[in-house]
Amino acid sequence: MSFRAPKGTDDVLPPASRSWRRVLRAWDDWAERFGYELILNPVFEATEVFARGVGEDTEIVQKQMYTFRDKGGRSLTLRPEGTASVVRAYLQAGVTGALKVSYSGPMFRYEQPQAGRRRQFYQVGVEYVGVAAAAADAEVIEVGYRFLVDLRMPNLEVQVNSIGDPVCRPAYLELLRDYLDQQRDRLCEESLRRLESNPLRVLDCRVCAPRLEGAPSPVDFLCEPCAVHYEEVKERLEALDVPYRETPRLVRGLDYYTRTAFEYVATSLETAQNAVGGGGRYDGLAEVLGGPPVPGVGLAMGIDRIVLALGETAQPPALDLYVVVAAPELQAAAAGLVSELRRAGLRVDAEPEGRSVRAQFRAADRRGAAGVAVVGEEWQDGKVTVRDLQSGAQEIIAVEEVAAWARS
Numbered sequence: 135m136s137f138r139a140p141k142g143t144d145d146v147l148p149p150a151s152r153s154w155r156r157v158l159r160a161w162d163d164w165a166e167r168f169g170y171e172l173i174l175n176p177v178f179e180a181t182e183v184f185a186r187g188v189g190e191d192t193e194i195v196q197k198q199m200y201t202f203r204d205k206g207g208r209s210l211t212l213r214p215e216g217t218a219s220v221v222r223a224y225l226q227a228g229v230t231g232a233l234k235v236s237y238s239g240p241m242f243r244y245e246q247p248q249a250g251r252r253r254q255f256y257q258v259g260v261e262y263v264g265v266a267a268a269a270a271d272a273e274v275i276e277v278g279y280r281f282l283v284d285l286r287m288p289n290l291e292v293q294v295n296s297i298g299d300p301v302c303r304p305a306y307l308e309l310l311r312d313y314l315d316q317q318r319d320r321l322c323e324e325s326l327r328r329l330e331s332n333p334l335r336v337l338d339c340r341v342c343a344p345r346l347e348g349a350p351s352p353v354d355f356l357c358e359p360c361a362v363h364y365e366e367v368k369e370r371l372e373a374l375d376v377p378y379r380e381t382p383r384l385v386r387g388l389d390y391y392t393r394t395a396f397e398y399v400a401t402s403l404e405t406a407q408n409a410v411g412g413g414g415r416y417d418g419l420a421e422v423l424g425g426p427p428v429p430g431v432g433l434a435m436g437i438d439r440i441v442l443a444l445g446e447t448a449q450p451p452a453l454d455l456y457v458v459v460a461a462p463e464l465q466a467a468a469a470g471l472v473s474e475l476r477r478a479g480l481r482v483d484a485e486p487e488g489r490s491v492r493a494q495f496r497a498a499d500r501r502g503a504a505g506v507a508v509v510g511e512e513w514q515d516g517k518v519t520v521r522d523l524q525s526g527a528q529e530i531i532a533v534e535e536v537a538a539w540a541r542s
């Protein structure tokens with residue numbers, strides 16, 4: 135057969151998928167510990183939701199959306215990110231006050247594919263909707279940080295900035311526009327166009343940004359309330375013991391962001407793809423989507439890049455125990471043991487039909503088992519042989535002790 139997964143998409147099979155499961159479980163755990171409940175949204179929305187919510191002038195909306203008409207003639211788009219849907223759902227459900235939710239799933243952007251830049255990629259994230267206080271910004275930044283530290287992400291840096299709000303940004307944008315106007319010969323075609331429509335985006339341009347060292351930064355032009363908010367976010371981060379680096383050039387590629395912008399950078403990855411996550415405050419989003427003003431702050435983590443940055447060569451074990459059957463007449467008894475251990479909470483598997491003991495040991499290895507229990511001639515005395523597959527240590531123990539042995 136000659137079919138292949140579409141360009142820019144991946145199949146993730148075992149054993150590589152073991153890292154994915156570990157990472158996704160860690161995410162669920164941290165989100166839950168911080169009080170973020172699960173939200174499920176459709177993977178496609180009316181195109182308008184993203185056109186408005188992400189911003190007409192963004193690269194995502196202009197070039198990267200998977201937009202199609204369904205059989206009813208509606209224009210729909212596969213979600214390129216998660217926040218717009220969450221806020222759309224908040225408004226649609228008529229929620230008032232605070233909502234803390236976490237999501238997880240595939241996102242779609244028509245990108246030029248390379249390592250860590252995919253057309254279908256996987257994001258997890260949280261949204262803290264309905265709260266304007268700086269405490270919410272700091273909490274959101276912290277949950278992402280704790281998650282990445284727990285995964286032992288190497289060379290991790292949290293970068294923060296403030297990009298102001300509709301009060302202070304216009305004056306700053308004027309200055310930025312003047313500066314960029316003088317730098318026209320250093321700007322790419324795309325940035326020249328953005329210079330008129332949204333100059334902040336130029337600082338986000340992968341090509342131009344490194345050439346614009348002297349550009350004014352939004353953080354130097356904040357109005358009083360924005361400056362106070364930014365100070366509070368930083369104080370909170372210090373109180374929470376979250377190390378961060380102020381990064382005045384950091385802006386976000388999405389239109390609805392106000393004030394806090396942040397990114398998690400794995401400095402060991404190649405520069406263009408070293409942001410493993412990011413987020414910010416989006417106090418303008420609900421109104422853009424036709425609702426009343428509702429503040430909010432959130433983050434999104436890119437799981438493809440996180441798995442890449444972790445670069446796990448030894449995959450975590452997928453099974454606690456593999457049960458090997460040494461004689462055909464013990465097959466049913468062994469199946470009973472497997473069932474009992476599974477009910478005791480262990481991850482256990484065995485061959486569906488009799489094969490040689492050697493073949494079963496090979497399968498145990500391939501399936502990523504931490505240990506093996508052999509149901510053989512000791513079974514009649516209520517015993518089995520167990521072997522630790524990593525150390526090779528082997529002993530004969532009572533059947534009742536197998537669960538405890540596998541747990542240790």
Ligand code: AMP
Pocket residue numbers: 215243245250251252253254255256257409410411412413434435436437438439
């Ligand atoms: P964004 O939604 O653009 O703020 O991205 C948040 C995170 O998602 C980034 O830091 C990346 O880790 C990840 N991400 C964004 N776009 C892609 C992509 N095309 N392929 C893989 N990961 C991505």
